[in-house]
Amino acid sequence: MIIGRKREQKLLKKAYNSTEAEFIVIYGRRRIGKTYLIDKFFMSKKCKVFHATGLQKGTLRKQLKKFAEALSHTFFDNAPLGAAKSWGEAFDVLHKQVSKFKEKVVIFLDELPWMATRRSGLPQEIDYYWNHYWAKMPNVILVVCGSSAAWLIRKIIYNKGGLYNRVTCQIRLLPFNLLETSEYLKSRGVKLNNKHILSLYMALGGVPYYLKYVEPGLTAEQNIQQIIFDKNTPLKDEFNKLFESLFDNADAYIELVKLIAKKKEGIGRSELKFIAKLSTGGGRLSKRLQDLCETGFIEEYIPWARNQGEYYKLIDEFVLFYLYWIEKQKSKKLTSAHWIDQSNRPSYYSWSGYAFEAVCMKHTDQIIGALNISASSTGSWRFIPRKKTENGAQIDLIIDRSDNAMTICEIKYTQQPFKIDKQYAEKLKNKIATFKKKTSVDKQIFLVMISASGLEKTIYSEEMVDGVITLDDLFKEE
Known part of the structure; x- marks a missing residue:
């Protein structure tokens, strides 16, 4: 079962249903579930999946050996298969097997940055086989994946050679x-x-x-x-x-x-x-x-x-x-x-x-949704005074709205409902006044408290606060 990942599953479904070859790049930090997502999604589909994984700090020889093992497992019923001497040879074997299928074939190259050792020529072989063969095969889905987002972005997504503009779908898994x-x-x-x-x-x-x-x-x-x-x-x-x-x-x-x-x-x-x-x-x-x-x-x-x-x-x-x-x-x-x-x-x-x-x-999308407002942008703001006569100010979250208004959010983490007393109310008033003065904003300002444990009602909160976001609001759908 795949938890969440609705947008990503929608993109993968679109690629699976495509009548053309698809080239998918998926990246995200280590341990985020990239391999799990691809395996689980295509496991439930009618397709042949070839899954090869790179070895961290593995030599070219070890990478090719692991690739041969993946070929053997997928296409040769685990029969012994000698490792190729180069990626060109390895991809030749892979392509010959892929060409035998009329159903969808997923070529999943997992942890590609590890697989592509220095001077291995692997990116060039991907370039060659994609452009000469797989891009013309409507049943092929090529998925390359890795934790090293920088490598994938530079070498594949923004490749300046034969892979330029070849990626049909990119997924950053958060x-x-x-x-x-x-x-x-x-x-x-x-x-x-x-x-x-x-x-x-x-x-x-x-x-x-x-x-x-x-x-x-x-x-x-x-x-x-x-x-x-x-x-x-x-x-x-x-x-x-x-x-x-x-x-x-x-x-x-x-x-x-x-x-x-x-x-x-x-x-x-x-x-x-x-x-x-x-x-x-x-x-x-x-x-x-x-x-x-x-x-x-x-x-x-x-x-x-x-x-x-x-x-x-x-x-x-x-x-x-x-x-x-x-x-x-x-x-x-x-x-x-x-x-x-x-x-x-x-x-x-x-x-x-x-x-x-x-x-x-x-979770700004959840906050905006809970407030039932339309936002054009979000950000934060800080004023560091250079004169001793001025007071500094910081606004945790600014929501610039589409209706000539702005929502200023104060974020608080407490175990009990947060209480705005007279002293804190003055602090909030000075903060808003400083913000207006230094930014020359003339929009309507609304003050919202984002408090993990809610807000205790006081005469000051009733006077100043226009909305309250609690922890439960952050757990809602976007």
Whole structure:
């Protein structure tokens, strides 16, 4: 059973029903479920599937051996088959077998970036066989897949040679949202309320591979302790493995991610360039930032009301959790109650506010839907005063609407309903006033509170707040 992935399944169904050959590229971070999606979808269809998987750091010889094993399994009833000496030879055998079928044939090259070792000639062979044969065979569906989004985008999607403009469908597989996470956990017998699921999500994200370790009958805190902090945790060394599986120079990417993580509100490109000491002229900083964006670790944005000046923010929940809670504890011997103890400390609420804001920013469609408004764009805004007489201000989420109005959202994570008292009301008024003054916005402003536990009614909330979004709203369909 495939949980969620409705858009992706619609695209795959369209490709399956096509009367022409289809070339599909699917990419997404490690452990996100790319292989599962392709296998499960085509398993339920009337078609022949050839599935070959690349070996991480495998030599050309080992890659060809594995490819031969896949050929043997699919077409020769597992009879011994000698490995080809080159990808040209291997693809010749594959093409001869594919040509025998009139029904749909899916050629699934999984973890293609690993398969394509240096100077192996594999991309050129894909180019040759697609353009000379498979593109003319209406029963062929070629699917290439990998965690290294940057490689697939540069070598396949934006190929400047024979594969230029040949891809018919590209799918970027993202983590589950909160609703999909809830449905996935239910399918595995895990019965937790939305608050517990949010706690898991802020630590593990919507990554199916991580979520499969959640055990029924345990609280979110107990599961996090068991999955991440216990001695024999299944995610031991996952942080390093995550980057090593995607990037040749993993340490450089980890260093860059750590620099970005230090500024929870985001860091400007110019500041990042100065701190990282990487030249944009040489392309190293630009390339690494692009790679991290494409693999879903960070996001690039330009603050609202600006036309230029890129900022970068870390958005991967597991990486955020690791850098905040795990990295500093690696050398310590932790007790079996470590995370339960940490989750009751003030530092937990400081981190959870940051983590909840990141979750909300991934669920803006649900927020807009719950408010029943039409939005033209979303963003965030921050004013850093240069004069001592001025006050700084930050707006977590701005929804620029299509009806000459703007919705300003304040995001709060608390265990109890959030309470707006006189002091906080003044803070909100000053924030809105500063925003209007510095941006010269003349649209109608509406204030919405996004609070995980709702909003306590006070005379100030009744006077100022135009809408409330709760955690349950984030679990709704887009």
